[in-house]
Amino acid sequence: xxxxxxxxxxxxxxxxxxxxxxxxxxxxxxxxxxxxxxxxxxxxxxxxxxxxxxxxxxxxxxxxxxxxxxxxxxxxxxxxxxxxxxxxxxxxxxxxxxxxxxxxxxxxxxxxxxxxxxxxxxxxxxxxxxxxxxxxxxxxxxxxxxxxxxxxxxxxxxxxxxxxxxxxxxxxxxxxxxxxxxxxxxxxxxxxxxxxxxxxxxxxxxxxxxxxxxxxxxxxxxxxxxxxxxxxxxxx
Amino acid sequence: xxxxxxxxxxxxxxxxxxxxxxxxxxxxxxxxxxxxxxxxxxxxxxxxxxxxxxxxxxxxxxxxxxxxxxxxxxxxxxxxxxxxxxxxxxxxxxxxxxxxxxxxxxxxxxxxxxxxxxxxxxxxxxxxxxxxxxxxxxxxxxxxxxxxxxxxxxxxxxxxxxxxxxxxxxxxxxxxxx
Numbered sequence: 001x002x003x004x005x006x007x008x009x010x011x012x013x014x015x016x017x018x019x020x021x022x023x024x025x026x027x028x029x030x031x032x033x034x035x036x037x038x039x040x041x042x043x044x045x046x047x048x049x050x051x052x053x054x055x056x057x058x059x060x061x062x063x064x065x066x067x068x069x070x071x072x073x074x075x076x077x078x079x080x081x082x083x084x085x086x087x088x089x090x091x092x093x094x095x096x097x098x099x100x101x102x103x104x105x106x107x108x109x110x111x112x113x114x115x116x117x118x119x120x121x122x123x124x125x126x127x128x129x130x131x132x133x134x135x136x137x138x139x140x141x142x143x144x145x146x147x148x149x150x151x152x153x154x155x156x157x158x159x160x161x162x163x164x165x166x167x168x169x170x171x172x173x174x175x176x177x178x179x180x181x182x183x184x185x186x187x188x189x190x191x192x193x194x195x196x197x198x199x200x201x202x203x204x205x206x207x208x209x210x211x212x213x214x215x216x217x218x219x220x221x222x223x224x225x226x227x228x229x230x231x232x233x234x235x236x
Numbered sequence: 237x238x239x240x241x242x243x244x245x246x247x248x249x250x251x252x253x254x255x256x257x258x259x260x261x262x263x264x265x266x267x268x269x270x271x272x273x274x275x276x277x278x279x280x281x282x283x284x285x286x287x288x289x290x291x292x293x294x295x296x297x298x299x300x301x302x303x304x305x306x307x308x309x310x311x312x313x314x315x316x317x318x319x320x321x322x323x324x325x326x327x328x329x330x331x332x333x334x335x336x337x338x339x340x341x342x343x344x345x346x347x348x349x350x351x352x353x354x355x356x357x358x359x360x361x362x363x364x365x366x367x368x369x370x371x372x373x374x375x376x377x378x379x380x381x382x383x384x385x386x387x388x389x390x391x392x393x394x395x396x397x398x399x400x401x402x403x404x405x406x407x408x409x410x411x412x413x414x
Contacts, residue, residue, distance in 0.1 A: 139244035170251050171243035234253035
């Protein structure tokens with residue numbers, strides 16, 4: 001489980017502790033996909049180039065310069081902190097590489113200039129990043145649940161039912177599989193059994209989601225409000 | 237990055253936001269109307285004895301102690317509920333079965349179906365058995381009968397039974413709540 005609560009962020013930034021490598025690794029695992037997608041979206045980089053930039057960012061800023069130790073709850077959410085540092089890094093890197101002069105359209109240049117000068121642009125960048133973050137939280141929760149379900153046959157069916165009935169319609173616009181088809185496909189005794197298993201699967205997902213969110217907030221009591229906030233971000 | 241991750245990042249954001257609504261109690265609409273109709277039809281055709289025995293040993297013993305039904309038609313849930321003179325003790329047993337199912341998150345039948353069975357038993361006892369087998373006040377009964385009558389997936393016989401019970405309680409019927 002990625003320990004991105006503030007205590008873990010602090011550990012990741014404290015090189016005097018043995019745990020920093022592990023904590024930093026799990027921090028990176030959670031944030032890396034969002035950072036890459038953010039660069040693709042914000043700077044219109046190709047995915048490969050965004051991967052390279054994030055890799056360089058992680059090595060130079062996170063590993064060598066240890067910017068994580070500068071993050072504190074007083075400076076706002078960790079994701080906002082890391083976004084600001086990454087944007088500075090990407091901008092500097094683009095300029096240093098001369099890519100800005102050669103390739104950027106006027107629009108790209110304006111977007112880069114907006115980074116720190118226009119509050120409106122800053123807010124929309126932050127919103128876009130928050131939306132990516134909300135998606136990443138869901139992706140992480142789904143990946144964890146899928147992993148856990150894959151361990152036993154009894155649990156695999158929970159994932160299969162959730163996918164057929166809930167995830168398919170949400171992620172792929174698929175029609176929810178009717179219960180009588182679920183019964184046939186998964187060899188269940190009745191539609192009611194399918195319904196009960198689906199309730200169990202939803203509970204498992206809700207628990208997993210809360211575990212993931214719990215690791216990204218300072219205190220347990222913030223979990224539900226963070227979930228509401230992530231939902232609000234995606235509902236816009 | 238795997239397919240599910242890609243889907244999470246590519247999916248429509250408003251649809252995706254619904255995943256944050258999946259609550260720890262497994263809530264959210266599990267059944268479509270047509271599915272509830274199919275499950276109710278199935279449930280009404282099932283022998284009462286089999287389901288009551290499977291749910292709870294105490295309920296099973298109580299049911300076994302009941303007198304034999306006046307005719308075999310009563311042996312299914314549907315048969316009992318449409319019978320012109322249903323045995324009240326059987327209605328009580330089925331009512332308790334439905335109540336137990338409603339109270340159990342992982343009961344053998346969907347919550348909505350259990351609710352229909354529950355209020356259908358109360359209605360049948362009231363209008364055909366001449367007995368009140370619940371301590372619910374009239375207001376709660378009216379609310380329950382109205383709910384049954386308003387569900388588009390409820391079969392005609394049980395909707396008619398709920399409306400008859402509403403009239404029995406002095407409530408005007410004929411307009412569906414929307």
